Structures are given as C-alpha cells and as structure tokens.
Amino acid sequence: MMVRRIVKTGVAHALHLSGADKLMGLLTGARSIPLVIGYHRVVEEAAREENCLPGMIITRNTLERHLDWIGQRFDFITLDETGARLRSGEGLDKPVATVTFDDGYRDFYTHAFPLLKRKGIPAAVFPVTGLIGTSQLHFFDKLYHLLAQAFSRWRDRHRELSRLLVGLGMPVPERMETRDLGAYEAVRALLDSFSQREIYRVMESLEGEIESEEELLGNLRLLDWEMLSEMRHSGITIGSHTVTHAFLTNETFQKVLDETMLSRAELEKRLGTKIEHFAYPSGRFNPRVVAAVAAADYNFAYTTCSHQDPMYPFLTIPRKMLWENSTLDSLDHFSSALLSCQVHRALDWASPCKLEHRRAWPTF
Ligand SMILES: [Zn+2]
Ligand SMILES: [Zn+2]
Structure with a gap:
C-alpha cells in the first residue's frame, strides 16, 4: 500500500509539472462532461475514525483544500445545472464542477454544510430514505462492526466464517480463501457475493453474541428529515440513494424497482419537491439496473467510476470519488x-x- 502511495505521488508530481495530467484528462475524455466529485463522510479528525470502512472519510480541512483548489480552476454549479449542461451538450469552454455526498451521514450536516454555505458552493446529498431519522446503521457499517468484533475473538477467521456461511446454506466466496483474512476484505467479499437479505442472515448469526446497534451508532449516525429540509432550503440538492442501500446488481428486478421508486416517492412526499437525481449504491449498475432507474423516472443517475453506458449517458454519469487518503x-x-x-x-x-x-442479470 505504502509503495503504491510513493509511486503514485512520484507519478503525480511528474505528470503535474509537465502538464501531462491535463493532457491525459483531455485524451481520456474527462473534460467532455462536467466534473462530478463524490464524497461520503466528513469528519473532524481521521484518527478518531478507526472503526470506519476505509475510503469513506475526508477531514473538513482536506475537504476545504479540495474545494479551494477545484474552485480556482472550475466554476461550481448545482447538480440541476450539471444535468442541464449534459442535456444541452454545451458549456465546455469553461470547466464546471459539482460536489456530491453519498449515504446521508449526519457529519455532512455538522462539518460540510457550514463550510459549503460559507464558501457559497452548491452541493448535493444522496441519503438512503429508509434510514433517515432512525437510529439504525447502514447495513454495511453494521456488517463491518459485527465482523471486526467476531474477528477479534476468532482464532481461525476463515474457518469460523466459512462454517457460519455453510451453516446458512451459503457458498463460501473464493476471495475469502486468504490466510489472514481482514474484516474489510471479508465485508467486500460478502457484499460482492450476496443479496442484502442473505447479508442480514449472516448478521443475525453474528449478532447473537454481540452488543446492540444503538451502542455501535456513534459517529455513524445519519441525517434526519429536518436537517434535509433545512439544507434543501439553503440550496443543497437532495437525490436518492435507494431505500436500504442494497447493492442493486445483486438483487431481483422487483427489489431494484422498489428501491428506486419508493425512495423517490418518499423524498418527494417529505420534501415537497421533484427528485431527479439518483446515485447507484457503491456504483453498482448493469443494464437491468439502469432500466429500472429509467422506469423509476429519474432524469440523471451517477456512478462511482468512469464507465458511461452510451445507451443511457444521463443515467450513467461518471463521478470521481475522493477521500482523505486519495490526495x-x-x-x-x-x-x-x-x-x-x-x-x-x-x-x-x-x-x-x-x-x-x-x-447478466442474476437468476434468483
Ligand atoms: Zn452509498
Ligand atoms: Zn465502472
């Protein structure tokens, strides 16, 4: 990991000094569409967040440096303006950027919203409607906590977890066959391999021996409806990120339709505004998922990578995801x-x- 950071830093300096970073951006088509940045949690101090999944946090200080740097080179626009520019295909002479925040963590309201307001920078938030205002955790945060706790007790992690999965009639993902399996790798392998319902069965098996959700909540608490309403009135765009943050490519078509349609309906009812934007949980989309998002009547949807489906360019808008360690x-x-x-x-x-x-669409 460290070696990779050193190599990346060296390459970045060389590219930046020679201006090649911009040239590569042009060659890879990065400038042909507005820059859409994606973040998750915004925290005070990274050191206090050791219980958090990697890649999910940025400190307020680093976020401010990002915003200042980007603001010197791009005009910040709203997500609605981004959509309008994409539709019209114009506006490429002056580079524009927009910032988005996924998952609806409460620390966006505490740490990012005041900063954005002070700087007059528009932004968008993608909360998960079924969790707004509750004292529940995101299911992936809960899975990570439960596994990390189990892993601290288990002698042979791979054997114990395999036994648990087999006991539930679930296959053991190949990727878990590593000797010193970490909780993060295990979470990723499980989320990649199973539907949300199967993940809940795993968590129920783990939970038997582990403390309650309320105790785990801490910094992982999510936004409530009052906060969303206040932020919307201050110019923050609210989009949908499903009802439960199910990884849509692992789910049935009916579940994908429910997740996309019901979340939009709930946001529109509670906030009294049309919801046009959708962010794919963990960037997972395939043609069937995109078709469901189209059927749910979203005008624009955002990925977490640079893949854009030429059939649905407005429903697979690339985003650049950034976090504390990425810069x-x-x-x-x-x-x-x-x-x-x-x-x-x-x-x-x-x-x-x-x-x-x-x-291909999974068959279950
Ligand atoms: Zn998410
Ligand atoms: Zn991709």
Missing part, C-alpha cells in the same frame, strides 16, 4: 499534484474499476 502523499501531506491528477483521471490506471457493469 495524501507518501508523507501523509495533502498534495495538490495528486488532486490535480485525480481530478483529471490521470491516475485511474492505478485503481481501475473492477465492477461488472455488463454481467
């Missing part, structure tokens, strides 16, 4: 050269998208 150099300092390369997609070779956007 830290090998000495853990913020690097504007790295940010430049990330924004221009000059480092995408280092972490190519591994999602199966074309995979």
Whole structure:
C-alpha cells in the first residue's frame, strides 16, 4: 500500500509539472462532461475514525483544500445545472464542477454544510430514505462492526466464517480463501457475493453474541428529515440513494424497482419537491439496473467510476470519488499534484474499476 502511495505521488508530481495530467484528462475524455466529485463522510479528525470502512472519510480541512483548489480552476454549479449542461451538450469552454455526498451521514450536516454555505458552493446529498431519522446503521457499517468484533475473538477467521456461511446454506466466496483474512476484505467479499437479505442472515448469526446497534451508532449516525429540509432550503440538492442501500446488481428486478421508486416517492412526499437525481449504491449498475432507474423516472443517475453506458449517458454519469487518503502523499501531506491528477483521471490506471457493469442479470 505504502509503495503504491510513493509511486503514485512520484507519478503525480511528474505528470503535474509537465502538464501531462491535463493532457491525459483531455485524451481520456474527462473534460467532455462536467466534473462530478463524490464524497461520503466528513469528519473532524481521521484518527478518531478507526472503526470506519476505509475510503469513506475526508477531514473538513482536506475537504476545504479540495474545494479551494477545484474552485480556482472550475466554476461550481448545482447538480440541476450539471444535468442541464449534459442535456444541452454545451458549456465546455469553461470547466464546471459539482460536489456530491453519498449515504446521508449526519457529519455532512455538522462539518460540510457550514463550510459549503460559507464558501457559497452548491452541493448535493444522496441519503438512503429508509434510514433517515432512525437510529439504525447502514447495513454495511453494521456488517463491518459485527465482523471486526467476531474477528477479534476468532482464532481461525476463515474457518469460523466459512462454517457460519455453510451453516446458512451459503457458498463460501473464493476471495475469502486468504490466510489472514481482514474484516474489510471479508465485508467486500460478502457484499460482492450476496443479496442484502442473505447479508442480514449472516448478521443475525453474528449478532447473537454481540452488543446492540444503538451502542455501535456513534459517529455513524445519519441525517434526519429536518436537517434535509433545512439544507434543501439553503440550496443543497437532495437525490436518492435507494431505500436500504442494497447493492442493486445483486438483487431481483422487483427489489431494484422498489428501491428506486419508493425512495423517490418518499423524498418527494417529505420534501415537497421533484427528485431527479439518483446515485447507484457503491456504483453498482448493469443494464437491468439502469432500466429500472429509467422506469423509476429519474432524469440523471451517477456512478462511482468512469464507465458511461452510451445507451443511457444521463443515467450513467461518471463521478470521481475522493477521500482523505486519495490526495495524501507518501508523507501523509495533502498534495495538490495528486488532486490535480485525480481530478483529471490521470491516475485511474492505478485503481481501475473492477465492477461488472455488463454481467447478466442474476437468476434468483
Ligand atoms: Zn452509498
Ligand atoms: Zn465502472
């Protein structure tokens, strides 16, 4: 990991100094559409967040540096304006950018909203409607907690987890065959392999021995309806991120329709506004999922990678996902050269998208 950071930092500096980051951006088509940035949680101090899934946090300080750097080179526009520009196909002479925040964590309201307001920067939030105002965790956060706790007790993690899965009649994902399986790798393998209902069965088996959800909540608490309403009135765009954050490519077509339609209906009823934007949970889409999003009447939908389906260009709008470590150099300092390369997609070779956007619809 460290070696990769050093290599990336070195390449970023070389590319940035030579102006090649911008050229690569042009060649890869990154400038042909508005820049859409995606974040998740915004925190005060990264060190306090060791219980959080990697890649989910950015500190308020680093976020401010990102916004300042981007603001010097791009005009910030709203997500609605981004949509309008995409539709009209114009506006490419002056680069524009928009910032989005997925999952509806409460720390967006606490840490990012005041910063955005002070700087006059428009932004969009994609909450998960079934969890708004509840004291529940996102199911992936809960899975991570439960597994991390189980892993701290289990001697042979792979054997114990395999036994649990087999006991539930579920196959053991091949990717879990590593010797020192970590909780994060296990979470990813489970989320990649199973439907949400199956994941809940795994969690129920783990939960028998583990503390309650309320105790786990802490910093992972989510937004409530009053906060969303207040932010909407201050110019924050609210979009949908499903009802339960199900990974849609692992679900039945009916479940995908429910997740996309019911979340939009709930947001529209509670906020009294038309909801036009949708973000795919974890960026997972395939042709069937995109068709469901179209049927649910969204005008624009956002991925987490640079894959754009030519059949549905407005429903597979690329986003650049950023987090705290994505712009830290090998000495853990913020690097504007790295940010430049990330924004221009000059480092995408280092972490190519591994999602199966074309995979056939699962049969279950
Ligand atoms: Zn999400
Ligand atoms: Zn992709």
